[in-house]
Amino acid sequence: MAAKVDNIVIKGVKIPLIYEEDSRLPLVTTQIVFTDSGSITDTKIAGLAKFSSRILGEGTKTLGSNAFAEALESRAIHISASTGAETFVIETSSLKEEFGTSLKYLAMLLKDPNYTKEAFSKVKTMTVGALKRKENDYDYVAGNELKKLLFSGTPLAQPSSGTPQSVEKIQVSDVKSFLEEHLVLSRAIIVVGGDVDLEDVKKKIANVLSGLLKGKAGKVTHYNASWDAKESILKRETEQAYIYFGSPYKMRVDDENYYKARVATFILGTGGFGSRLMEEIRVKRGLAYSAYARVHVSKSSSYLSGYLQTKLESGNEAKKTVKAVIEEFVKNGVTEDELEQTKKFLLGSEPLRVETMSQRLNRTFMDYYKGFSLKHSQEELKKIKKLKLKDLNEFIKSHTEILELSFAIVTK
Missing domain, CATH: 3.30.830.10 (Metalloenzyme, LuxS/M16 peptidase-like)
Incomplete structure (x- = not known):
């Protein structure tokens, strides 16, 4: 039911x-x-x-x-x-x-x-x-x-x-x-x-x-991520460099365009092998075992973040590569093949995301909590299926704020 x-x-x-x-x-x-x-x-x-x-x-x-x-x-x-x-x-x-x-x-x-x-x-x-x-x-x-x-x-x-x-x-x-x-x-x-x-x-x-107090309803405070690109380098006794990066992301929790962000960031860095970051950082350059990026959109914040680990001597190259990949992504968008492959994965793996009661309840709660209808997730999948390359690339190119990357790096 x-x-x-x-x-x-x-x-x-x-x-x-x-x-x-x-x-x-x-x-x-x-x-x-x-x-x-x-x-x-x-x-x-x-x-x-x-x-x-x-x-x-x-x-x-x-x-x-x-x-x-x-x-x-x-x-x-x-x-x-x-x-x-x-x-x-x-x-x-x-x-x-x-x-x-x-x-x-x-x-x-x-x-x-x-x-x-x-x-x-x-x-x-x-x-x-x-x-x-x-x-x-x-x-x-x-x-x-x-x-x-x-x-x-x-x-x-x-x-x-x-x-x-x-x-x-x-x-x-x-x-x-x-x-x-x-x-x-x-x-x-x-x-x-x-x-x-x-x-x-x-x-x-x-x-x-009935044993609880009536209390007062709270309202979640929203905090904007910094638009000032910053860098912090922490020195530790480590054999690898740990590179974490992030930027602001202009999107409300109830934004109807979130499905586009979901597709875009899957191609950029959430999708594992085949994602832009993984291809450039691991496959082409061998700088890291994995590289990842995702968008966080909630009532309290909205930002992009990602991470990778690399050799100590490769830290600067890895950082430059991250910036170059994201700049290229925003400037030129994605290809038709990348869009189609992402659609196949997101639509094909949907049953795995709702196979347990816990998963279904969590999804229903999040839709309700964000202010959407209980059919929102199904409607979002339909939008993903119909998404055109031109519309996705226009969306990607409009989010130039993700170029304002801050880096937190732990190295030797």
Whole structure:
């Protein structure tokens, strides 16, 4: 059955409910998505949103981490919390017969998070340890440095998990305040799929969420990527050069021309072998094992980014090649053959992108979240199929802003 949007009303708040029935397997997946509640909100302490989601992974204060986990495991129930840039997501999955029980435990978790000193200390120790280990992950280092160049002075310039120093500053009161402000009815969107009746879902979800505060709806702040081409070179004890690059990309999250950007960037750098960057950097010059570029378009930002690794002595040549490839791409566009091959791949691989319930629900949610109809993805594929070379090249040539490339490089 195709997905549809319904709603439930709790404490006067009308909460959207995205639902898809699928009775082929006796499974149910539920997501409670809280908008404007991800790392984009970390304006005071970097990493607070993600840290708060990890606290929810420690079960309830009453049962404790181990007993809560054992209770879920004994019934094959999974509950997890995670954050993106813009959203805070709590997900449950279970067998159909345990759906009600899974929501009972979810309600317990929302009402009684494990704010004990032991749980808090455990999460802080693990988070700081992981961040310190990442200091030697030069892909991570270069990626973060690129974000600093593109989004200086904004939450997007910070690592989403924070830094060892910022995480050390987080107190229990900070987590409590974050969850009380963001896990509220006014920010919630419900996503449910599986072998379950819609009316049963609405009744049981309403019972779970009735314990939340009404709260205030948030509005995602949009941050523009820098139009000033910058370069940052970080010296480390490394055997390779890690080259990350990015630029602004003029596009709204609800832009109807996104399908053209999708086709264009596939040809430029998302499509693996056959993409312009891969052909020029790996196949023709042997500078790197892989080279990649993609466009990120969301409510909070819109930019192009890419990366490659190369030999230390090839760093400058690789950087020049990236710039030359993108300049040629914008100036002359793509060929008819490149367009047709991309169409074949995107249209032919579509079934692989919607074969699981999780994939379908995620796509439906994103279409709804961005302000599109629930049939938007299918309509986009039709547009890709009909896309003419002239129209695509006009689109590519209009985006000269991607020439304003910033580079973050880790080298010896």
